[in-house]
Amino acid sequence: MSSIFDDVRGEFSKTNNAVIKLILTNVIVFVAIIILYIVFTIAQYPHYYQWVMDQLSLPASFGAFLYKPWTLLTNFFVHQGPFHVFFNMLSLYWFGQVLEEYLGSRRLIAIFLLGGLAGGVLFLTMYNLVPYFQPELANTSLIGASGAVFAVILGAATLLPEHTFFVFLIGPVRLKYIAALCIIITMAQLVGPNAGGNLAHLAGAMVGFGFIKSLQNGYDWGKPIYTIGEFFQKIFTSKPRIQVPQRARATTSTTARHFSQKSENASVIIPNQDEIDAILDKISKSGYESLTREEKQKLYKASQQ
Incomplete structure (x- = not known):
């Protein structure tokens, strides 16, 4: 068991492996929720488990959301049922690797987070403004990383539409067709029993598409995410100050500028x-x-x- 903890800790200490870190985070939360469910059920306190889930899931009612705004973020790290988390993490692994290889870890994280947040915002907006959804307002909540994962899928498909995946029993399929099928299935289920989840899928898909198109036009939607990440990194990471003699500092600075100019030109x-x-x-x-x-x-x- 200790070796598993060592492996997990080792993965989180690495750089440029955002896919693995996101998957591990979701799996760790899922396992923790399973343990709580078992413990509270055996102890005959199931209402405690429900209270925990209520603190993590995003309520459809805007009034309820105002009392727990953190759920706009926590909801897409929470899953119920092994198949729910398995298929989300499998999709994140496949499509996330493409984005991470091509755009780097921090942009993958930005797409994932922005897709999840957009899913929550559209979910809240539609359930509070559209009459069709309002009969279920008091009894509906949103959990799962599907919206964030859809952002990753559409981001990968927009970036590399001709890239192929081998699909079991079908063979090689281009990313653009996989993304199109995901959108069609989502649209077909917007008025079904999982309407809230499919609204999140649609919002995530729009974020993934828009993020890549904007990036190709020279603007990065992820800048606010990077700024927040750097802020927390500075808080939790302390670097020892190294004293450099004035003469050496000047020489190093000149060399660094020369190298930087050459690198930028290249x-x-x-x-x-x-x-x-x-x-x-x-x-x-x-x-x-x-x-x-x-x-x-x-x-x-x-x-x-």
């Missing part, structure tokens, strides 16, 4: 059309996974032009 090289065509041909023949890191970066630079 980073703005845009691949030509022949290079892009060759990369696209390689994707169509061998799949996105066959690309080198340099080829992935070239493709991303081309998509921003």
Whole structure:
């Protein structure tokens, strides 16, 4: 058991593995909820378990939400039932790896969080303003990472629509078709028993699409998330101050500026059309996974032009 804890702690100490950290966070919360359910059920205090769930799930009523605003964030880290968490985390693993490989960990986290928050906002808005949903207002709440995961799916499909996944019993399927099927299923269930969850799916999908399109036009929706993350990182991380002699500091500064200028000049090289065509041909023949890191970066630079 201690080795499992060591492995988990090791994963959280690593950098550039946001997919694993998000999955572990959701799984840890899920396991904790199962333990609470078992303990309170055996102790014959099921109302305590329900109280815990009420503090984590997002209520449909805006009045109830005002008394626990934190649920706008906590709801998409909470799952009930093994299949609920399994399929969400499996989708996050598949599609999240594509985004993390191409855009980095912090942008993946930003898309996930913004998708989950947007899902909660649309859920609250529709249930409080649209008459169709209001009969269920008092008895409905939202949990699950589906909205956040849909943001990741649509983000990956918008970034790399021709990227293929191998689907069991079907074969290779392009990301754009997987995303289209997800949207169709969501739209078909907007008036079903899980209408609230599907509203969150739709909001997450819009965030994933908009995030990538905005990024390709030069604006990053994730900036507020990065700022908040850096703020908390400064609070919980302390770096020892290293005394550097004045002469050495000046030399280091000059060298660093020279290196930075060279790096910036190198980073703005845009691949030509022949290079892009060759990369696209390689994707169509061998799949996105066959690309080198340099080829992935070239493709991303081309998509921003």
